[in-house]
Amino acid sequence: MKILITGQHGQVSLELQQRLQGLGELVILGRDQLDLADADLIRQQVRAHRPGLIINAAAHTAVDLAESEPDAAFAINTIAPGILAEEAKALSIPLIHYSTDYVFDGSKPAPYTESDTPNPLGVYGQSKLAGEQAIAAAGGEYLILRTSWVYSGHGKNFLLTMQRLLQEKAQMRIVADQIGAPTWAGTIASSTRALIQQWQAGKAGDWGVYHLTAQGETSWFGFAQAIGEQLRIEGKACAELEPIPSSAYPTPAKRPLNSRLDCSRLQQQWHVSQPHWQDALHECLAKQH
Known part of the structure; x- marks a missing residue:
């Protein structure tokens, strides 16, 4: 099987290139081969390669920059995924696409489920949500994985x-009132491989939107503390950390205070689960050495 992956040097794409080995022929289309702002080129490339599966691992992810260049964000995060979904449907193949916790406003006190109503706070989240809607509107088979x-x-x-x-x-000084699950790109890629294998084995769950993050939760302050602990273990210098509220660190784009996503549906439907964020962080750090 030929697997077409958009994005070449992105975090998730690089991990996919490692972890999908052996599942099929990987066709990696980076910016040099595929400008996601060029709708005609997207169609040409998909039709030229005729893959058995499309994975859209490319995105406009500069959250603050998106506020000042909404056209670019919507071209890459909304229009391009919709076209990929249309081409996938024409080939009768599935599309796997990655979305984000930023489709929610973060006001819910509990982790978000797939049935919660999105309400993005900024352009990045708005463009990603519109991309989800464009994929669904195409009417083919898809997995949208929010991380x-x-x-x-x-x-x-x-x-x-x-x-x-x-x-x-x-x-x-690190923000301590935004809560979520740091998710290693390696975890996302490994879970994607498991999902593809379930599909290939005829054990696919329902198509649609799923949440896919590491287990557990922390703040950016807690995440920074965990990174600092590892530096100290290695005998390296490490700054003193001070927790601050989001209000003390204003950014062009407002962030959700609650980014926690309930991932139980993915486990129930596809029998794919993720490690705890601290375990994944240790694995990622071990790979750096």
Whole structure:
């Protein structure tokens, strides 16, 4: 089977390229081959390769930048996924697409389920929600996997930023009132492999929207503490951490205070579950050495 993956150097795409080996021929289309803002090119590429499965691992993920360039965010996060879904339906193949906790406003006191009504706070969340709706409107088979707080050993993310800054600074103030589950890109890729294997084995659950994050919960402050602990174990310098409220660290895009997602439906329907965020973090850190 030919698996077409959009995105080449993104966190999730890099992990998929490692973890989907052996499932089929991987066709990786990075920005050089596929400009997701070019609708005609997307159709041409899908029709040229005729894959048996499409995985859309590319996105406009710069949350604050999206506020000042909404057209780019909607082109990549909304229009492109809709076109991929239409092409997948034309080929009678499934589409796997990744979405985000930012489709919710974070006001719910408990973890969000798939049946909760989205209410995004900013352009990024709005564009991702519209992308989900465009995929559903195409009427084919799809999995939309909402995840949160993605990090890895590659690219730009909270883990790598903290590892650098904690060693450079004496003190750091970190937001402590946003709660969620840091989710390693390796976890997302491993779960995606398990989902594909269930589908290939004829054991697929229902198609649709699912939540896929690590288990457990913490704040950005708690996540930073865990990263700092590892630095100390390795005998490296580590800044003193001070918890602060979101109001003390204003950003162009407002973040949800509650980013917790209930992932039980994925376990029930597809028998795929995720590790605790701390266990996944340790595995990711071990791979850095």
